[in-house]
Every structure is written in C-alpha cells, then in structure tokens.
Amino acid sequence: MSSPTPSPARSSRTTIVAIVVALLIGALVALAGSQGGATIAGIPLFALAVAAAFAIQVIAFIPAAILRTERFFDLTGSxxxxxxxxxxxxxSPRTDALSWILAAMVVVWAVRLGTFLARRVHRAGSDGRFDEIKSSPLRFLQTWVIQGAWVSLTAAAAWIAIGADARDRAPFGWVSVVGVIVWAxxxxxxxxxDAQKSRFRADPAHKDEFIRxxxxxxxxHPNYFGEIVVWVxxxxxxAPALVGWQWVAVISPLFVILLLTRVSGIPLLEARAEKKWGDRADYVAYRDSTPVLIPRLTAPRARATAK
Known part of the structure; x- marks a missing residue:
C-alpha cells in the first residue's frame, strides 16, 4: 500500500522548519566563529560573511522565482x-600571508566548480532536481536558504581564519604548508x-553506461574523495590561526564529509546506479570490487564485461 501524500499545510510547515533550522545553524556557527575575530563598526567580520552568504541567496531567489528557473542556482553559490x-x-583591518592564501584557495576551487557546473547546466538545459520545487515559491526558497548554509559551513574554516585578529598569530608555517599541499x-x-567523467559521457558509445x-x-566516487580532501x-x-571558539571551523571538513557520504552525495548516486544497472553482472562486479570513496592504490583486476 502506498504511503499517503503529505498535505500542503504539513509540507509548508516542514519547509518552514527546514528554513529556520538552516538559518539557526548559520547563526550559531557565526556566533562561535566570531569570537576573538576582527570587527567592522563593532560587527565581527565572520558574522558579516555568514549573513552576506544567506542574503545573496535570498536576493538571487527573487528573480529565479519570478522566472521559475534554476539556471543560475549553482553559479550563485560559486x-x-x-x-x-x-x-x-x-x-579585514589586518591581513597576512595566511589570509591571502586561504582566500586564494577558496576562490580557485569556486572558479573551477562554477565553470564546471555552468557548462553542465548549459549542456543539460535544466536540472531535474528542481522540476517540482520551482513551482512552489516556499520550497524553492528553501533550496536557496540551504545553499546559504552550505556556503557558510563549507567555507567556515577559511573565513574564520581570514576574519581572525592577525596581530598575535604565528607567521605562515609548516602546518599551513602541509594544508596547501593536501588541498592541491x-x-x-x-x-x-570530473574531466574523465565528462569525456566519458560526451561519447555517444557510452550512452546509458557507467564509467569504470x-x-x-x-x-x-573519486570526485567526492577529492572534494573532501580539498576542505580537509x-x-x-x-588551523594555526584558530583560537578558542574559533575551532568551530572544524565543522567545515566534517560538514562536507557528512553531506557527501550520508546526505545528498554518495547515497543518492548509489541508489540511482543500483536502480539503473543493479541487474547487470558487470556493474555488480564493479560495485563489489571497487571502493565507494577512498581510491585503491593498486591497479584493479580485470572484471567481467558481459552485460
């Protein structure tokens, strides 16, 4: 027996709760990460950054809702x-090498992501995730507010360190050098x-096939592994710039790991792949012999290719 369809009122309440929770999480992280940070007119820089992240999404939502389009959703996030x-x-009233390097790391990553997603949207024309959502202003707003939380939590480590008081911290040292290497x-x-998958999908011979x-x-999911390593x-x-409550910045890599491995990343793609190829022997062999996330160091053994 199919489950009952949620009533519009219940769906609206759930959406409102999700929006409030996203805003509350952003506010709490902003409060903790702002402790001991630089300020402008008495307002902590990190708190301003989080507020701006949400505000930008809400402003961008207005024309998107009017036009009922999601085409610039991902681009707005980047x-x-x-x-x-x-x-x-x-x-920031006081910047140092660490601040500039952290900003550059985030910008380079975001430019790469924005370019990649913009090309994907241009090729696809629309994003199926929004087919039902964009016809409901409240549900559509929810996705933009959640994107504000995603931006704020993901960038928290960099933004907290950039917005921290740089007067008394040690100069750019070996720990930060290790971090830059890990990021790279x-x-x-x-x-x-991403490039390998894009080339694979561009080949008509690979239509309805999975990359291996x-x-x-x-x-x-090597792209997700790379994403996690970036934010670690x-x-x-x-890390060397963090003190006290600023260590809430650890939420950045933890949030990315949780999001990709437990929420909207791997679980959704694994379910989709299972539905599409789960009855094929070659996919089952690939699935059972290939790690979900962390790449194997040794070369894979030959697998069956029969469909």
Missing part, C-alpha cells in the same frame, strides 16, 4: 564563495575525475 572570500581579505592534491583528484576507467576504476586541506591550512 560566486558567493568568491565574492565573500575576496571581501573578507579586503575588509584534493583539487587535482577532483578536476581529473581512470580514477573511476579505483573509486566509485583548507582546515589544516587555517
């Missing part, structure tokens, strides 16, 4: 990372994995 990271460095490795893995070559022969690297780079 531009928010870039704009606020640059603004924080420029507005993660970004390289993510870029290569290159990095995808060593992990079923950002956190390690920022």
């Amino acid at each position: 531009l928010t990372f870039i704009a606020i990271s640059v603004a924080l460095v420029l507005l 490795v993660g970004l390289a893995i993510e870029v290569v994995a 070559t290159g990095l995808w022969s060593r992990s079923r 690297g950002v956190f390690v780079t920022a």
Whole structure:
C-alpha cells in the first residue's frame, strides 16, 4: 500500500522548519566563529560573511522565482564563495600571508566548480532536481536558504581564519604548508575525475553506461574523495590561526564529509546506479570490487564485461 501524500499545510510547515533550522545553524556557527575575530563598526567580520552568504541567496531567489528557473542556482553559490572570500581579505583591518592564501584557495576551487557546473547546466538545459520545487515559491526558497548554509559551513574554516585578529598569530608555517599541499592534491583528484567523467559521457558509445576507467576504476566516487580532501586541506591550512571558539571551523571538513557520504552525495548516486544497472553482472562486479570513496592504490583486476 502506498504511503499517503503529505498535505500542503504539513509540507509548508516542514519547509518552514527546514528554513529556520538552516538559518539557526548559520547563526550559531557565526556566533562561535566570531569570537576573538576582527570587527567592522563593532560587527565581527565572520558574522558579516555568514549573513552576506544567506542574503545573496535570498536576493538571487527573487528573480529565479519570478522566472521559475534554476539556471543560475549553482553559479550563485560559486560566486558567493568568491565574492565573500575576496571581501573578507579586503575588509579585514589586518591581513597576512595566511589570509591571502586561504582566500586564494577558496576562490580557485569556486572558479573551477562554477565553470564546471555552468557548462553542465548549459549542456543539460535544466536540472531535474528542481522540476517540482520551482513551482512552489516556499520550497524553492528553501533550496536557496540551504545553499546559504552550505556556503557558510563549507567555507567556515577559511573565513574564520581570514576574519581572525592577525596581530598575535604565528607567521605562515609548516602546518599551513602541509594544508596547501593536501588541498592541491584534493583539487587535482577532483578536476581529473570530473574531466574523465565528462569525456566519458560526451561519447555517444557510452550512452546509458557507467564509467569504470581512470580514477573511476579505483573509486566509485573519486570526485567526492577529492572534494573532501580539498576542505580537509583548507582546515589544516587555517588551523594555526584558530583560537578558542574559533575551532568551530572544524565543522567545515566534517560538514562536507557528512553531506557527501550520508546526505545528498554518495547515497543518492548509489541508489540511482543500483536502480539503473543493479541487474547487470558487470556493474555488480564493479560495485563489489571497487571502493565507494577512498581510491585503491593498486591497479584493479580485470572484471567481467558481459552485460
């Protein structure tokens, strides 16, 4: 027997609760991460950054709702990372090498992501995730507010360190150097994995097939592994600048890990793949012999290719 369809009133309440929770989480992180940070007119820079992240999404939502389009949703998220990271460095009363490097790390990652997503939207024309949502203003608003939380939590480590008081902290040291190296490795893995998948999908011979070559022969989700490594690297780079409550910045890599492994990343794609290819022997062999996330170091053994 099918489950009953939620009533419009209940659906609206759930949506409102989700919006309030996202705003509350952003406010709490802003409060904790602002402790001991630099201020402008008495307002902590990090708190301003979080508020701006949400405000940008709500402002962008207005024309998107009027036009009922999601075409600039992902681009808005990427531009928010870039704009606020640059603004924080420029507005901070005291900046150092660490601040500039952290801002550059976020900007480079966001430019790469924004370009990749913009190309994908251009090719696809629309995003099926929004087909039902964008016809409901409240539910559509929810996705934009949640994106504000995503931006704020993901960038928290970099933004807290940039907005921290730089007067008494140690100069850029070996821990931060290690962090930059980790970030670079993660970004390289993510870029290569995305490029390999894009080339695979562009080949008409691979229509309705799953990728199992290159990095995808060593992990079923190497792009997500690279994404996680990127934000671990950002956190390690920022760590020497953190004091007291500013250590809430650890939420950055933890949030990315949780999001990709338990919420909207791997679980959704694994379910979709299981539904599409779960009855094929070659997919079952690939699934059972390939790690979900962390790539194997050894070369994969030959697998069955029969459909």
